[in-house]
Amino acid sequence: MAAERPRQRFGWRLCTAAASTLLLAPAMSEPPSPMQSVNVFVGSDKGGNTVPGAGIPFGFVNLSPDTTNGATSGYDPRSPVTGYSFTHESGTGGNSKYGNFRVLPTVGPLDPRGAALARIAEDGAPGFYHALLKPSVGQEPIDVAATTTRRVGLLRVTFPRGGDSNLILDVTSAIELMGQGPKATEAHVAWSDARSLAGSASFVGGWNPAPMTLYFAAMFDRQPTMAGTWRADRTSLQRHPGPEAASGGDQRNDPEQRLGAYATFDTSTTNVVQIKLAVSFVSVEQARRTLDTELPGWDFAAVRSAAEDQWRDVLERIEVEGGTPEQRQNFYSALYRSHTMPHDLSGENAWWSSPAPHYEDFYTIWDTFRTLHPLLTLIEPDRQRAIIRSLLDTYQHTGWLPDARIAGANGTTQGGSNGDVLIADAVVKGLGGFDPALAFEAIRKDGEVDSPDPLNVGRALKDYVALGYMPLSETRSASRTLEYAYDDFAIAEVGRALGRTGDARHFLKRSANWRNLWDAKLGCIRPRYGDGAWLADFDCTHAYPDNRTAWWDAPFYEGSSAQYSTFVPHDVGGLIARVGGNAAFTSWLDRLFDGGGYDHSNEPDFLAPYLYIHAGRPDRTAERVRAILTRDYRPTADGLPGNDDAGAMSSWYVWSAIGLFPNAGQPFYYIGSPVFSRVTIRLEHGRTFRIEAPAASAAHPYIVAARLNGRPIDRAWLTHDEIAGGGVLQLDMADRPAMWATHFETPPNRYAPAG
Numbered sequence: 001m002a003a004e005r006p007r008q009r010f011g012w013r014l015c016t017a018a019a020s021t022l023l024l025a026p027a028m029s030e031p032p033s034p035m036q037s038v039n040v041f042v043g044s045d046k047g048g049n050t051v052p053g054a055g056i057p058f059g060f061v062n063l064s065p066d067t068t069n070g071a072t073s074g075y076d077p078r079s080p081v082t083g084y085s086f087t088h089e090s091g092t093g094g095n096s097k098y099g100n101f102r103v104l105p106t107v108g109p110l111d112p113r114g115a116a117l118a119r120i121a122e123d124g125a126p127g128f129y130h131a132l133l134k135p136s137v138g139q140e141p142i143d144v145a146a147t148t149t150r151r152v153g154l155l156r157v158t159f160p161r162g163g164d165s166n167l168i169l170d171v172t173s174a175i176e177l178m179g180q181g182p183k184a185t186e187a188h189v190a191w192s193d194a195r196s197l198a199g200s201a202s203f204v205g206g207w208n209p210a211p212m213t214l215y216f217a218a219m220f221d222r223q224p225t226m227a228g229t230w231r232a233d234r235t236s237l238q239r240h241p242g243p244e245a246a247s248g249g250d251q252r253n254d255p256e257q258r259l260g261a262y263a264t265f266d267t268s269t270t271n272v273v274q275i276k277l278a279v280s281f282v283s284v285e286q287a288r289r290t291l292d293t294e295l296p297g298w299d300f301a302a303v304r305s306a307a308e309d310q311w312r313d314v315l316e317r318i319e320v321e322g323g324t325p326e327q328r329q330n331f332y333s334a335l336y337r338s339h340t341m342p343h344d345l346s347g348e349n350a351w352w353s354s355p356a357p358h359y360e361d362f363y364t365i366w367d368t369f370r371t372l373h374p375l376l377t378l379i380e381p382d383r384q385r386a387i388i389r390s391l392l393d394t395y396q397h398t399g400w401l402p403d404a405r406i407a408g409a410n411g412t413t414q415g416g417s418n419g420d421v422l423i424a425d426a427v428v429k430g431l432g433g434f435d436p437a438l439a440f441e442a443i444r445k446d447g448e449v450d451s452p453d454p455l456n457v458g459r460a461l462k463d464y465v466a467l468g469y470m471p472l473s474e475t476r477s478a479s480r481t482l483e484y485a486y487d488d489f490a491i492a493e494v495g496r497a498l499g500r501t502g503d504a505r506h507f508l509k510r511s512a513n514w515r516n517l518w519d520a521k522l523g524c525i526r527p528r529y530g531d532g533a534w535l536a537d538f539d540c541t542h543a544y545p546d547n548r549t550a551w552w553d554a555p556f557y558e559g560s561s562a563q564y565s566t567f568v569p570h571d572v573g574g575l576i577a578r579v580g581g582n583a584a585f586t587s588w589l590d591r592l593f594d595g596g597g598y599d600h601s602n603e604p605d606f607l608a609p610y611l612y613i614h615a616g617r618p619d620r621t622a623e624r625v626r627a628i629l630t631r632d633y634r635p636t637a638d639g640l641p642g643n644d645d646a647g648a649m650s651s652w653y654v655w656s657a658i659g660l661f662p663n664a665g666q667p668f669y670y671i672g673s674p675v676f677s678r679v680t681i682r683l684e685h686g687r688t689f690r691i692e693a694p695a696a697s698a699a700h701p702y703i704v705a706a707r708l709n710g711r712p713i714d715r716a717w718l719t720h721d722e723i724a725g726g727g728v729l730q731l732d733m734a735d736r737p738a739m740w741a742t743h744f745e746t747p748p749n750r751y752a753p754a755g
Contacts, residue, residue: 091644099175127307210409322677329635385433416483601642619737687726
């Protein structure tokens with residue numbers, strides 16, 4: 001029986017691995033559904049680093065291929081497959097972290113050393129992955145299909161008939177990434193009966209180098225003809241048939257030290273074998289319980305159907321009509337990728353005891369606070385409430401609110417303490433579901449207590465408080481000053497909402513610190529020394545890092561001053577005043593975009609296209625946003641401009657395509673330029689918010705009139721309450737701009753520094 005093929009009548013199929021950017025779909029008489037519009041391979045090539053394998057929304061297990069030339073995700077579309085591992089991080093850069101318990105099907109003699117199989121074809125859909133692997137010349141392909149629950153993966157392998165076929169489990173596997181990935185320190189594996197095995201592996205290194213131990217329990221759907229364990233190094237392979245337990249695999253001095261298990265099957269009559277494997281941070285016993293409760297049977301179609309139901313639920317939170325087929329594909333593929341991280345590890349908190357929900361693998365809050373978490377607040381508020389409760393629980397048990405965290409430990413912080421913005425976003429939008437006093441305690445600590453380890457938690461405050469900016473003696477001094485200032489604003493907002501007026505005034509005043517690095521002559525943020533002197537011979541457009549300093553030591557982290565100077569989300573009016581007024585500010589932004597300074601492959605200037613609205617130029621926002629949507633996003637494997645960064649890049653597309661955009665941490669949304677004629681957002685309590693723009697098209701990008709619930713509005717923003725309460729926004733679109741929203745009206749409840 002062949003492995004199950006996609007049942008939907010419209011799916012993405014990559015006819016060969018080398019042709020992974022060519023997407024073939026049959027002609028349709030009606031628009032495809034959201035599920036049918038998703039291409040799970042978007043961003044899996046050329047730096048997007050997304051994971052194309054099977055998973056459920058925010059599930060920990062993502063059963064996906066690892067390849068010999070894989071990126072941080074373990075994957076690339078061209079090189080041979082080394083196996084299918086059960087844990088991955090999606091869309092991130094830097095060193096890898098996961099890639100655990102890799103399973104590779106082979107035919108013939110059993111030898112895991114250097115084993116890798118070419119792909120003949122692969123395809124997938126939400127909750128499902130499928131590939132044909134070529135074992136050797138002249139042999140029939142191996143058919144592999146995968147689906148998952150939250151903590152269990154189910155792999156279904158259809159071998160060529162006849163002879164011996166193997167499933168090889170590497171307990172010590174990780175995504176190597178040219179030696180920059182985790183290295184096993186020890187591993188254990190044991191068979192408990194003829195069809196079941198379990199074990200664990202411990203690691204150090206990778207993106208966050210803290211030690212990590214992960215446990216597994218696995219089972220085959222039929223008894224192998226032969227099974228056992230194996231050890232390998234650079235020079236030898238040792239196979240140990242039978243149930244004897246095995247330990248080893250210390251890779252700290254020899255990365256080729258590996259430990260695993262194998263099972264060989266007679267496929268002369270029945271050639272389908274299934275393996276299900278549960279993972280746990282807690283224990284082998286926990287993994288066994290998870291295997292029994294989450295996936296007790298072997299019905300592949302039923303498991304896949306349950307995964308599809310979960311994906312259908314989140315994809316149907318936003319319904320779009322109109323637009324081009326490519327725009328629909330981009331949109332739903334982006335909405336899909338916006339539901340991958342952080343991972344829901346509730347029930348797997350091995351680090352402390354707590355009844356709170358537990359999420360790990362935030363990795364990049366410095367990116368996801370901008371677009372991803374505001375999206376969850378609107379369309380998945382219960383999920384965002386659980387995430388915030390998990391972050392606050394982490395604060396209570398570790399002492400700090402994390403900005404980057406994976407596998408039970410914090411990682412390096414790129415900028416500020418941007419968990420503060422997540423808290424502020426939830427508070428000012430009335431999300432509820434968590435303790436606001438505890439939340440304020442956590443973020444106030446970020447703003448008041450000098451961190452003993454600012455590379456991983458909190459902030460370095462001594463000089464920032466004393467000087468009003470981060471001096472060049474601190475790494476990433478200028479970009480951190482900007483982020484610290486906005487984090488201060490977030491604390492002020494929460495303080496004001498909770499009636500802490502003294503704290504609110506204090507942090508609001510300090511949120512103006514960005515102004516202390518503004519060079520009026522150059523018209524940009526300029527780094528300064530502790531004695532007040534400016535960095536000499538400074539060029540606003542110079543991009544860091546460069547060869548003069550280490551990656552982390554540059555005054556701007558992965559960007560230029562021209563890019564970072566746009567990041568004053570709370571004080572755009574103050575920025576406009578310093579540039580010289582609305583007309584000068586428009587020209588200043590134009591130079592950023594037209595001169596090639598804007599970089600959509602990274603997040604620091606994500607807000608920049610929407611800042612024109614503050615100068616009364618929503619037409620320029622429409623032009624810039626439409627250009628980015630068209631230029632930088634495609635429904636192909638190489639269709640993202642840079643790392644997806646756990647959904648940050650994708651959620652930017654989701655917002656911009658529907659014609660709204662959050663100023664994260666503040667209770668309003670910009671109105672941009674929708675590419676769809678109708679958008680329906682499904683909200684809490686059965687409410688909906690609809691955006692109607694019948695004439696929207698590439699030829700009609702400009703809004704010339706707007707009505708909210710039938711009443712004309714002359715402003716290019718909506719409050720959170722106006723959207724969350726449900727309603728209809730009607731937009732008249734035209735081929736040229738008019739006078740709509742040419743005078744910026746400040747949103748109510750918007751807080752800003754004085755002066």
